[in-house]
Amino acid sequence: DQQVKQNSPSLSVQEGRISILNCDYTNSMFDYFLWYKKYPAEGPTFLISISSIKDKNEDGRFTVFLNKSAKHLSLHIVPSQPGDSAVYFCAATRTYGGATNKLIFGTGTLLAVQP
Amino acid sequence: DGGITQSPKYLFRKEGQNVTLSCEQNLNHDAMYWYRQDPGQGLRLIYYSQIVNDFQKGDIAEGYSVSREKKESFPLTVTSAQKNPTAFYLCASSMSPSNTGELFFGEGSRLTVL
Numbered sequence: 001d002q003q004v005k006q007n008s009p010s011l012s013v014q015e016g017r018i019s020i021l022n023c024d025y026t027n028s029m030f031d032y033f034l035w036y037k038k039y040p041a042e043g044p045t046f047l048i049s050i051s052s053i054k055d056k057n058e059d060g061r062f063t064v065f066l067n068k069s070a071k072h073l074s075l076h077i078v079p080s081q082p083g084d085s086a087v088y089f090c091a092a093t094r095t096y097g098g099a100t101n102k103l104i105f106g107t108g109t110l111l112a113v114q115p
Numbered sequence: 116d117g118g119i120t121q122s123p124k125y126l127f128r129k130e131g132q133n134v135t136l137s138c139e140q141n142l143n144h145d146a147m148y149w150y151r152q153d154p155g156q157g158l159r160l161i162y163y164s165q166i167v168n169d170f171q172k173g174d175i176a177e178g179y180s181v182s183r184e185k186k187e188s189f190p191l192t193v194t195s196a197q198k199n200p201t202a203f204y205l206c207a208s209s210m211s212p213s214n215t216g217e218l219f220f221g222e223g224s225r226l227t228v229l
Contacts, residue, residue, distance in 0.1 A: 009155070034217065043119075043205050043220030044158070089157060102173070103218060105150075107157040 003027045004092050006106035014114050019077040021109050023090030026071065030092040034103065035064060035075050038087045047088070048075070080113045087111070118142065119221035121206050126226050128193070128200070136191045136224045138206035145210065147189035148218065151175065152203040161204075164189055193226060201228045 005024045013019045023033075031052040036044035050057040050064045050073065057064050063076045077084055090106040119140045128134045140147065149161040160173030164183040178197025183189055189208075193200045203225050207218040 004157075006157075036220075041203075041223065041225070043121075043207075043222045045220070046217050049217065091158075102148075102160060102163060103158075104160075105158040107155060 002107075003030075004090055004104050004106040006088075006090055006109050008109050009107070010110040010112070012112045012114060013080045015082055016079045019075075019080045019084065019111055019113065021075040021077075021088050021090075021111065023073045023075075023106055024071060025073075025092050027092070027094075027104075028071070029094050030104075032093050032095045033064070033066060033073050034091045034093075035062075036089045036091060036105075037084075038089060038108070044089055077111075080111075082113050082115050085111055085113045119206055119208055119219060121204075121221035121224050124222065124224060126224060128226060128228050130228055131195045133192055133194050134226065136193070136204055136206075136226070138189045138191065138221060139187055140189075140206075140208045140219075140221075141187060142208055142219060143186075144208035144219070145186070146208060147183065148207040148209075149173075149179075149181065149189070149191045150205040150207065152205060152223075158205065161191065200226055202226060 034049040035047040037047045038044040048059050048062045048064050050066050055066050066073045087108045087110050089108045091103040093103050122137045146165045148163040150158040159175050162181040164170035180192045205223045206221045209218050
């Protein structure tokens with residue numbers, strides 16, 4: 001049972017345009033969401049996160065939007081740069097009630113930014 | 116530099132052999148984790164440890180074993196009971212307790228069974 005889903009395995013965008021990566025989750029107990037970026041043969045690196053008490057969090061070119069009623073979040077990258085080309089993983093966790101920081105990851109979306 | 120070091124980066128194993136992947140961190144983090152990455156399946160949790168001398172099974176623990184004798188170290192043994200061990204293995208750590216859920220990952224170890 002995939003609790004965190006990224007339905008687009010890949011996305012191609014022109015440099016300078018907006019990249020939108022989507023993520024859906026099924027477990028309503030998740031209250032914290034993260035995006036990680038991963039280059040080939042390297043470990044993922046943390047990009048941005050959002051708590052369920054917010055609907056938007058912005059950090060430079062990266063913005064994450066959370067729609068709790070739809071159990072959907074998205075990562076916007078504006079403007080996209082060739083160096084953004086990587087696999088992006090969405091992850092979710094529960095932080096209350098003795099939470100363990102056990103992250104549940106989606107399957108990832110490969111973003112290719114064309115020069 | 117603080118970080119997580121995994122070794123070896125590449126490892127080849129014959130069927131029926133046990134192998135141990137090393138993970139060391141100098142971030143003074145309490146919690147450590149092992150994930151496995153397969154194409155099209157994202158990252159799946161194998162084992163995690165919130166404190167020294169304690170660890171719990173993740174979603175795909177069968178065929179794996181771990182130990183946590185020191186705060187800095189969380190080695191993973193892939194045993195011969197693991198039916199499909201060829202994968203990319205990632206070790207991670209985090210502060211615990213933490214409200215952020217942020218994990219710091221090593222660079223990974225690629226295991227290939229011949």
